[in-house]
Amino acid sequence: METTKRTASVSIRNNTSKPMVSVSLVHKYSDVYKHRKEWAAIPAGDSSDESLQVEYNTGFFTTGRDWWFISWYSQDMKTLYYSNPQNFRGAFDAVEKSVSPEALIKAGTLLAPIALFTGGPVLAIPVTMATVAVARSTTDTLYASEETSGFKQHILREEDAGKVTEIIINEDETITFKSQSGDSETVYASRKAFGR
Numbered sequence: 001m002e003t004t005k006r007t008a009s010v011s012i013r014n015n016t017s018k019p020m021v022s023v024s025l026v027h028k029y030s031d032v033y034k035h036r037k038e039w040a041a042i043p044a045g046d047s048s049d050e051s052l053q054v055e056y057n058t059g060f061f062t063t064g065r066d067w068w069f070i071s072w073y074s075q076d077m078k079t080l081y082y083s084n085p086q087n088f089r090g091a092f093d094a095v096e097k098s099v100s101p102e103a104l105i106k107a108g109t110l111l112a113p114i115a116l117f118t119g120g121p122v123l124a125i126p127v128t129m130a131t132v133a134v135a136r137s138t139t140d141t142l143y144a145s146e147e148t149s150g151f152k153q154h155i156l157r158e159e160d161a162g163k164v165t166e167i168i169i170n171e172d173e174t175i176t177f178k179s180q181s182g183d184s185e186t187v188y189a190s191r192k193a194f195g196r
Helices: 089-098 101-111 125-144
Strands: 004-015 020-029 033-042 052-058 066-073 079-083 164-170 174-179 182-192
Touching (some): 004 020, 020 052, 020 125, 033 125
Parallel strands (some): 004 164
Antiparallel strands (some): 004 052, 066 079, 164 174
């Protein structure tokens, strides 16, 4: 069986009681494919309104692996949450170098008077742009690097092609990757956002 390039969709479900703001997801299929997507907000108990399309290979001679990193902020932009397999510090150090305290303060100031409702985020265009910019800058260094240290491995298989893999953020500080081919779990950590 030869190597076959495949695609799948990935969505995020916020299975917590609090909104996720400035959400960033990075996917790397070894050093072959890289993908990323940002969302302004995902309300508590809701799923992302759009999916990330990812590419990966399957087949007998395939040696690549799928690696994932997700980060988000609290609604007041004062706390950063991030996937944290094996409690690895390297990914956090890379995140710390990427994000600008000024961008956090701007996004936090814009978000302060705005409520996020279960039915969907009520965000004006400037707020959406600011929160997406923070999400992107948070993972810029990780995305640009070829390293996968600090990323969670969850391998996509032939049966996942054309289907949706769901990344579920749970209240108990776990993250569940749910694919047609199987599930895996990791944990997330939090700390004070830089400059806040």
